[in-house]
Structure formats: C-alpha cells, structure tokens
C-alpha cells in the first residue's frame with residue numbers, strides 16, 4: 001500500500017527520521033513512539049505538507065514527488081491540534097475540503113449527523129471548543145475517496161461517544177472500501193474495536209514494523 005524509498009527528513013542539521021526502503025501492506029496501523037520520536041514528522045511527510053528527501057509511493061504507482069496532486073487526493077490527514085481560519089464556519093470549511101477532494105455530492109451529511117456536529121455547522125470556527133474542532137477535523141479527514149487516512153492523535157480531546165463513532169467509521173472504511181489508516185497515539189487503540197490493527201514503532205530516528 002505505501003512504499004518508502006530512501007526517505008530522510010532533517011530539520012536543519014538534525015536528522016529527525018530516516019526510513020530505508022520499507023513497504024507497508026494495506027491495513028490499520030497504530031504508530032507508537034515517545035514524545036519527539038518523529039510520529040508527527042512521519043504523518044506530515046506522508047500528507048505532503050513537509051519537504052523530505054527520497055520518495056513515498058502509494059499503491060505502487062502514485063509518487064508523492066512525481067504526482068503530488070494525485071497523491072494528495074488519495075491521502076487525507078487530520079492534525080493533532082487542527083488550526084483552521086477562525087472566520088469560516090464549519091460548513092464552509094467542509095465545502096472547501098469536499099471540493100478539493102472531489103467528494104461525492106452530499107457525502108459529508110452522514111458524517112456530520114453521525115458525529116452530531118450539525119448544531120454548530122453555521123457558527124464561525126473561532127467559537128469552537130477543542131473537542132468541536134477535533135470532531136470537525138475528523139469529518140474532513142473522511143471526505144472524498146481516500147486510499148489512506150492519517151490521523152495524528154485522534155483519541156485526544158473527543159468524548160467517549162465520539163470515540164466510538166470514530167472507531168466505527170474506521171472499521172467501515174477499512175472493511176468495506178479497503179481504506180488504510182495510520183493513527184498516532186500515546187494510548188493503545190481499542191483492540192475490541194480495531195482487532196486487526198498492526199503496530200509501527202518510531203524510535204532511534206527510524207520506523208519499524210513492530211512484531
């Protein structure tokens with residue numbers, strides 16, 4: 001599903017993360033690692049928002065370097081602490097993302113209703129609490145027809161009801177549409193909800209498949 005080719009990310013002189021050739025099968029992955037090990041660096045690189053050396057290739061033929069636009073249409077990303085323009089409403093933000101991701105018309109409706117965020121869709125994002133913001137960012141990450149969804153710390157700030165809904169979306173997209181997921185989290189994923197999740201460890205400035 002995802003191939004790393006001589007991947008290397010440095011911040012100035014600091015070698016943050018280096019991945020020799022590695023291929024990940026389709027599936028759901030829990031990215032583990034201590035603070036500062038490089039989890040966000042990894043996810044932001046795959047999301048195409050951080051420059052790096054080497055290449056990342058999706059499904060054997062879509063290279064982030066050679067087909068950056070096509071790659072980004074197939075890979076969605078929710079940041080750990082999302083920042084959106086405060087003057088836009090949630091509905092406007094969703095409309096922007098839906099356009100950019102070529103989302104089927106009306107696709108957002110089921111996610112908005114299921115997450116229960118319809119009551120504040122018309123309010124400016126600047127008035128949202130951190131949990132409301134997180135729920136909006138999770139809805140955005142599911143729009144379009146992604147092959148891979150990257151979720152940085154998705155378990156923080158949302159309430160337990162929202163967490164259950166998120167797990168159900170992940171299971172459904174994974175089993176019914178073959179979407180892969182990479183989730184960074186300091187807490188273990190719920191093994192009852194995502195029984196087949198694999199583990200990736202970010203440590204010693206590299207990424208390894210754990211176990």
Ligand SMILES: Nc1ncnc2c1ncn2[C@@H]1O[C@H](COP(=O)(O)OP(=O)(O)OP(=O)(O)O)[C@@H](O)[C@H]1O
Nearest residue numbers: 011014016033034035036037038039040041042202
């Ligand atoms: N913009 C930056 N400039 C310089 N160094 C950075 C920058 N962003 C991250 N780093 C460094 O890269 C390393 C990896 O950071 P990263 O944010 O990817 O870690 P993380 O595993 O996501 O951490 P956490 O669990 O605390 O969120 C850290 O040593 C960090 O100091």
